[in-house]
Amino acid sequence: MNATPSPEVRDEAASEAPERLAHPWLGRVLFALAIVVALSHLYFNTLGTLSEVWVSALHFGMFGLLCALSVPMLKTRSASGSRLVLVIDILLGLAALGCAFYLIGFEDALYARGMRFSTADWVVSITALALVLEFARRTTGWFIPLLCLVALTYVAWWGRYVSGVFGFPGLNWETVLYRSYLGGNGMLGSIARISWSYVFMFILFGAFLVRSGAGDFIIELARCAAGRFIGGPGFVAVFSSGLMGSVSGSSVANTVSTGVITIPLMRKAGFPARFAAGVEAAASTGGQLMPPVMGAGAFIMASYTQVSYLTIIGVAALPALLYFLSVAMFVRIEAKRSNAQHVETEEGPRLIEVLKGGWHFLLPLVILVASLIYGFTPTYAAGIAILSVVVASWLSKNPMTPKAILEALSLGTRNMITTAILLITVGLIVNVVSTTGIGNTFSLMITDWAGGSLLITLVLIAVASLILGMGLPVTAAYIVLGTLSAPALYGLMAQEQLLDLLMAGDLPEQARAIFMLAAPESLDALNAPMDAASAKELLAVVPDDFRSQLYEQALSPHTLTMLLVAAHMVIFWLSQDSNVTPPVCLTAFAAAAIANTPQMRTGFTAWKIAKGLYIIPLLFVWSPLIGGTPLEMTIVFVFALFGIYAIIAGMEGYLEHELPWWMRLAMFPIGALMLWPHGELALDALGLMLFLGTLLWSSRAGRTATPAVTTS
Known part of the structure; x- marks a missing residue:
C-alpha cells in the first residue's frame, strides 16, 4: 500500500477516471444505477420482507456492478483499449449481479440436494469469490485480497501442515465455498448485513446533509464560533472536522473536504504549514470517533457486543470530545508560540446570522437522536432523518428539489462503493476466524x-x-x-x-x-x-x-x-492510529498534499498531535470514563482534560510562555498524577493545583515578555 489517493477519494472521483472520459454516456448510466441501488436499499431497510441472505446477495451484486463500472480495471490511453476494458468491466459487473440472482433462484434447490454442489454451484461460488477479490483489489489494493486468499487456503489446504496450536485439519473446497458464499456466511454473513443496513443508511444520511448545504453551514459555524480567538483557524479545523466527521465517517474525505478551507486559513494566520496539515489530519481522524456514524465502527461494535447502537454512541461521545480538546490544546500552544492571529471575519456573517440562516441543518441530527431514544431501530431512525433533511431544507433559501434529491441518492451510493466491497470481503476473513x-x-x-x-x-x-x-x-x-x-x-x-x-x-x-x-x-x-x-x-x-x-x-x-x-x-481507537502514523498514513498524506508539505514529516507531526489516540484508551481500561455514573464520568473527564494538557505542555515545552527545562520535565508526572488510576481525588486535586499554578506562572511570564495580542 502506498501514498496513492485513498479509496474514499477514489469513490468520489471514479466516474472522472481518464479511461472513462471516452464514454460520456457511462456517467449518466452510473448516475441512474446509483439511484436505483439507493432506492432498493431504502426499501430493504424499511418496507422490504426479503430474507437477509437474499438482501446481502443483492447488495453484493449491485455494488459489484457499480464498482466494476466506476473503478477502472487498468489504465489505457487508446480508444480501442478503453472500449475493451469497458466491455470486460461490464461483463464482470453483470456476473456479480448474476451470482446474486443465482443464489436467490436456486437456494431451495441446493438445500433439496442436501447442500451437495452441482456444476453450476461450483461455477457461481468460484466466480463470486474471484469477483469480490478483484473488486477489493480495485478499491483497497492488493493486501486484503491476498489476506483472504491466505485465510481460505489455510482452511482448505495448508492449515493441516501447521504444527502446534494453529494447526487445522482442514475442510474440503465444497464446504469452504458453501460457507463463503452460498451458505449465507462469509461474504453474505453478519458483516454484509451491517453494510447494507446500518452503514448504508447513515452514509446516505450524510450524503443528504452534504447535498442540502450542511457542510458549508458547518464550516461557517466553526469560523464564526472559533475564528476570532488567537489561533482561531486551528480551532476552526478542529471544530469543523469534528462536526463534519460526525456524519461523514471517513477521515480522508473529512480531510479533503474541510482541509481545503482550514489549512490555508491556518497558514494565513501564521501557523507553520506542516503543523496546519498535521492539525487537520489529526482532527479529521477524530471524525471517526465522533457519534453518530463513527465510520462503520459503531454498527459493527453493536453487532459484536450485542449492545444497542444508542448505548455505543452514548458512551463514545465524551471520549471523542476529550480527543478533540486534546488536539485543540496543541493548537492553543502553537498559536501562542507562533503568535498566530485570529481569522479576519469582520466582513463575514456574524454567528447569530449563520445560526439564523442554517439552524434548520441541526434539525435532522436532533430528529435522529430523538428517534433512537424513542426506540426506533438505527435503520428506521436514519430513514426518518433522511426525510427530515429534505423537509428541513425547505426552510432554507435553497430547498432540495427533486433533482437535488436524486443527486443525494446517487452521491450516497457512490460514497458507499468502497465501504460495501470492503465489508463484504472482510466477511470472508471473519468467517475463517470463526470456523477455525x-x-x-x-x-x-x-x-x-x-x-x-x-x-x-x-x-x-x-x-x-x-x-x-x-x-x-x-x-x-x-x-x-x-x-x-x-x-x-x-x-x-x-x-x-x-x-x-x-x-x-x-x-x-x-x-x-x-x-x-x-x-x-x-x-x-x-x-x-x-x-x-x-x-x-x-x-x-x-x-x-x-x-x-x-x-x-x-x-x-x-x-x-x-x-x-x-x-x-x-x-x-487504536485502529485509528494508521491514519496518522508513518510510514502509511493516508489522512496525513492527504493533508500534506493540500498544504504542499513533505508527506512523511507531515505524518510525524500528525502522529504527535493525535497523541490522544493512545492516552484516552487507557482511561477506558482503568477508569469509569465508559460505564460509570454521570458523576464519575464527569470527574474522570475533567481531570483527564488537565492531565492531557499537562503532558502536551511537557512535550511542547510551552504553555502560555516557554517553560524552563525542569518545569517541562515536571509536566509529565503532574499529568500522570491526574490520569493515573489510583482512585484518590486528593492526588488528582494536587496534580490539578500544580498544573494550574504552572499555567498561571506561564501566563504572567508571557504577558511580561511580549505585548498582549488583541483579538478584536
Whole structure:
C-alpha cells in the first residue's frame, strides 16, 4: 500500500477516471444505477420482507456492478483499449449481479440436494469469490485480497501442515465455498448485513446533509464560533472536522473536504504549514470517533457486543470530545508560540446570522437522536432523518428539489462503493476466524505473551493495530483485530475488576461458591480483604473453564457489558492510529498534499498531535470514563482534560510562555498524577493545583515578555 489517493477519494472521483472520459454516456448510466441501488436499499431497510441472505446477495451484486463500472480495471490511453476494458468491466459487473440472482433462484434447490454442489454451484461460488477479490483489489489494493486468499487456503489446504496450536485439519473446497458464499456466511454473513443496513443508511444520511448545504453551514459555524480567538483557524479545523466527521465517517474525505478551507486559513494566520496539515489530519481522524456514524465502527461494535447502537454512541461521545480538546490544546500552544492571529471575519456573517440562516441543518441530527431514544431501530431512525433533511431544507433559501434529491441518492451510493466491497470481503476473513477457532487461540496467545499483564496486552494490541493498519483500512483493521483480541482484553479487564473485589473483601456469595469448589481451603481468605499477590494466587487456582462463570457471578451485568464495550472501544481507537502514523498514513498524506508539505514529516507531526489516540484508551481500561455514573464520568473527564494538557505542555515545552527545562520535565508526572488510576481525588486535586499554578506562572511570564495580542 502506498501514498496513492485513498479509496474514499477514489469513490468520489471514479466516474472522472481518464479511461472513462471516452464514454460520456457511462456517467449518466452510473448516475441512474446509483439511484436505483439507493432506492432498493431504502426499501430493504424499511418496507422490504426479503430474507437477509437474499438482501446481502443483492447488495453484493449491485455494488459489484457499480464498482466494476466506476473503478477502472487498468489504465489505457487508446480508444480501442478503453472500449475493451469497458466491455470486460461490464461483463464482470453483470456476473456479480448474476451470482446474486443465482443464489436467490436456486437456494431451495441446493438445500433439496442436501447442500451437495452441482456444476453450476461450483461455477457461481468460484466466480463470486474471484469477483469480490478483484473488486477489493480495485478499491483497497492488493493486501486484503491476498489476506483472504491466505485465510481460505489455510482452511482448505495448508492449515493441516501447521504444527502446534494453529494447526487445522482442514475442510474440503465444497464446504469452504458453501460457507463463503452460498451458505449465507462469509461474504453474505453478519458483516454484509451491517453494510447494507446500518452503514448504508447513515452514509446516505450524510450524503443528504452534504447535498442540502450542511457542510458549508458547518464550516461557517466553526469560523464564526472559533475564528476570532488567537489561533482561531486551528480551532476552526478542529471544530469543523469534528462536526463534519460526525456524519461523514471517513477521515480522508473529512480531510479533503474541510482541509481545503482550514489549512490555508491556518497558514494565513501564521501557523507553520506542516503543523496546519498535521492539525487537520489529526482532527479529521477524530471524525471517526465522533457519534453518530463513527465510520462503520459503531454498527459493527453493536453487532459484536450485542449492545444497542444508542448505548455505543452514548458512551463514545465524551471520549471523542476529550480527543478533540486534546488536539485543540496543541493548537492553543502553537498559536501562542507562533503568535498566530485570529481569522479576519469582520466582513463575514456574524454567528447569530449563520445560526439564523442554517439552524434548520441541526434539525435532522436532533430528529435522529430523538428517534433512537424513542426506540426506533438505527435503520428506521436514519430513514426518518433522511426525510427530515429534505423537509428541513425547505426552510432554507435553497430547498432540495427533486433533482437535488436524486443527486443525494446517487452521491450516497457512490460514497458507499468502497465501504460495501470492503465489508463484504472482510466477511470472508471473519468467517475463517470463526470456523477455525483461531480467534480464541490468538486471544490465549496474547494473554500468554503478556503474562496476564493488562498494560502489555494493550501494547501488543497497539502494535498489531499499527501493522494491520499499514495494509487494511481502519474499519477492516478493527474488525480483524476485534475478532482476534477483544476476548483476551475483555477477560483481563474483568479479571482486574475481580481482583479489586478480592482485595476489598467484597466478593459476592455466589462467586465465593466457585472459589470453594476450586480451592476449599480458601474459605478463610475469602472472608477478609487481601493483598494483590494473595488475590492473584487465589484466582490462579480457578480453572479457565470456570472463569466466565466466576465473572458472571462476581460482577454485575452492567459492569460486564461496559467492560466488553470498553474492550472493543480500545481496539477501535487504536485502529485509528494508521491514519496518522508513518510510514502509511493516508489522512496525513492527504493533508500534506493540500498544504504542499513533505508527506512523511507531515505524518510525524500528525502522529504527535493525535497523541490522544493512545492516552484516552487507557482511561477506558482503568477508569469509569465508559460505564460509570454521570458523576464519575464527569470527574474522570475533567481531570483527564488537565492531565492531557499537562503532558502536551511537557512535550511542547510551552504553555502560555516557554517553560524552563525542569518545569517541562515536571509536566509529565503532574499529568500522570491526574490520569493515573489510583482512585484518590486528593492526588488528582494536587496534580490539578500544580498544573494550574504552572499555567498561571506561564501566563504572567508571557504577558511580561511580549505585548498582549488583541483579538478584536
